[in-house]
Amino acid sequence: MWAELLPVGRDSGSGGYRRFAWTGADQDCRAWFRAQAEARGLAYEVDRNGNQWAWLGDPEAGDAVVTGSHLDSVPDGGAFDGPLGVVSSFAALDELRRRGAEITRPLAITNFGDEEGARFGLACVGSRLTAGLLSKEQAFALRDADGVSLPQAMEAAGHDPGAIGADPERLARIGAFVELHVEQGRALDLSGDRVGIASAIWPHGRWRYDFHGEANHAGTTRLVDRRDPMLAYAETVLAARREAELAGAVATFGKISVEPNGVNAIPSLVRGWLDARAADEVALDQVIDGVRKAAGEYAERHGIDLAVTRESYTPVVEFEHALRDELARILGRATPVLGTGAGHDAGILSGAVPTAMLFVRNPTGVSHSPAESAEEDDCVAGVLALADVLEGLACRR
Template sequence: MWNDLLPIGRDAGSHGYRRYAWTGADADCREWFKAQATTRGLAYEVDRNGNQWAWLGDPAAGDAVVTGSHLDSVPDGGAFDGPLGVVSSLAALDELRARGAEFTRPLAITNFGDEEGARFGLACVGSRLTAGQLTAAKARELRDADGITLAHAMERAGYDPEAIGADPERLARIGAFVELHVEQGRALDISGDPVGVASAIWPHGRWRFDFRGEANHAGTTRLEDRRDPMLTYADTVLAAREQARLAGALATFGKVAVEPNGVNAIPSLVRGWLDSRAADEATLARVVAGVERAARDSGERSGIGVDVTRESFTPVVEFEHGLRDRLAGLLADDDGRPAPVLPTGAGHDAGILSAAIPTAMLFVRNPTGISHSPAEAADEDDCLAGVTALADVLEGLACR
């Protein structure tokens, strides 16, 4: 399975993945998922929001156990973020069948659409729509860098954008959702454990900073006469790093757009996107407020207009304690020591769904700690340990 999926959407230059929502690479991933479901005799369906489902047992019976993740990527992302969870879910089902497990609850494997938000700027679109955390009207108007709306992209891919929206009936049929994911950090590598259980997801969000100055000639305009928004942007990037350091939080400007974007032109507009995360919402609010204050102070000194727009926000997610503790117990070692429980700063579909249904997450060790990069990695033995752990969890939840 892994070898079949590996080449899809891989860039020959960077060796990273560019599997963006509703593109050709995304369509190839979807076909791969459908083929895997069909091969296993699972009932395949696509819901109103473009999420894919593969069912063992009657979907209408209720109290289903669901597992899976996503197949899309960030720009030049790694091979494991998302796909490891989907591949491991299919492999865990194979393992349970090999054990002769008898299922007492329906089981589903899912591929949630547009989790990374790389194309339209909003993460977890498929799960947000399903959970009613994103309105259909707002989703249809999301645009990519070329001005193409999500609605148009879905239509071109053969899906109906008029059908999208909250899906409470589907969520009501799910008793538990467990997502396996490669760890995006080195906690497990440091502790020496191949697999861990998530305790919580830090609150996080994305903010767009617009710095407005005056375009002019780079070769003729005196430094004293310039209203250069790039300088204010640079001050703000440094301020974000300092605010995060002081608060024990995270703040990153990872995307920037410049107009007119000429080598010999002073910009008229610099637009930067801030990603910030912290252990609690009060700290996160304090960090973002500090960054915005620094941006406005710098802009005032230089005659630069500053506008700040919050594009997305996800509050702290505490995974359902009973389910979390049950997973840690199911994965206890031979000495009875429960699996390690650790928090994460990364958002996931499991976090979105946690407001509506009991959810939990398993992490597989990442020896480098690197993620959202072609250097993202996991050892085969750890991946196989993740499959076994997920199979044990599913057996404990859905089988006799």
């Protein structure tokens, strides 16, 4: 399975993946998922929001055990973030069948669409829509860098966008959702463990900073006469780093748009996106307030107009303690429990269904990069741990 999926959407230059929502690479990943489902005799379906499902047992019976993750990527992302969870889910089902396990609850494997938000700027679109955390109107307003709207992209890929929206009936069928994911950090590498259990997801969000200045000639405009928004933006980037260090948090300006984007032109607009995360909401608020205040001061100093828009926000997610404890009991060993600063579909769904996560060791801690990696033995350990969990949850009598 891994060998079949590896070439899909891979850039020959960077070695990273560009599997963006509703593009050709995404469609190839979806075709792979369907083929894996059908090869195992699973009932395949796509829900109203474009998420894929592969069912063993009656989906209508309720109290289903669901596992899976996503197959899309960030720009030039790694091979493991998302796909490891989907591949491991199919492999875990194969392991259960090899064991002759008697599955007594409905079991499903899922691929949630547009988890990374690389194309439309909002993460976890598929699970947000399903959970009712993103309205149809909000989804229809999403556009990519080329001005293509989300419904246009879905329609071009053969999916009817007219039915998107909250899906409480589907969520009501789920008794537990367990997502396996490569760790995006080095906690397991430092502890020497192959597999860990997630405790919580840090609160996090994305903010758009629009710095409006005045376009002018780069060679003839005196420095004192300039209203250059790039200066205020650059100082704000440094402020974000400073505020994150003070709060023990992380903050990143990782995306920028410049108009008119000419080498010999002073910009009229610099638009930057801030991603900020912290262990608790107090610390996150401290970072955001500090960056916003600094940006306002810099903008005023340079004669720049500033607008700040919060595009997304996810509060702290504590995975259900009962399910988390059940995973620890099933695994039957001193499995480490660790928090994470990365968002996941499991976190989005946690307000509607009991969710939990397993992490697989990442020896370098690198993620969202072609250098992302995991050893084969660790991946196998993850599959076996997930199989144990699914057997413990779905094979009760």
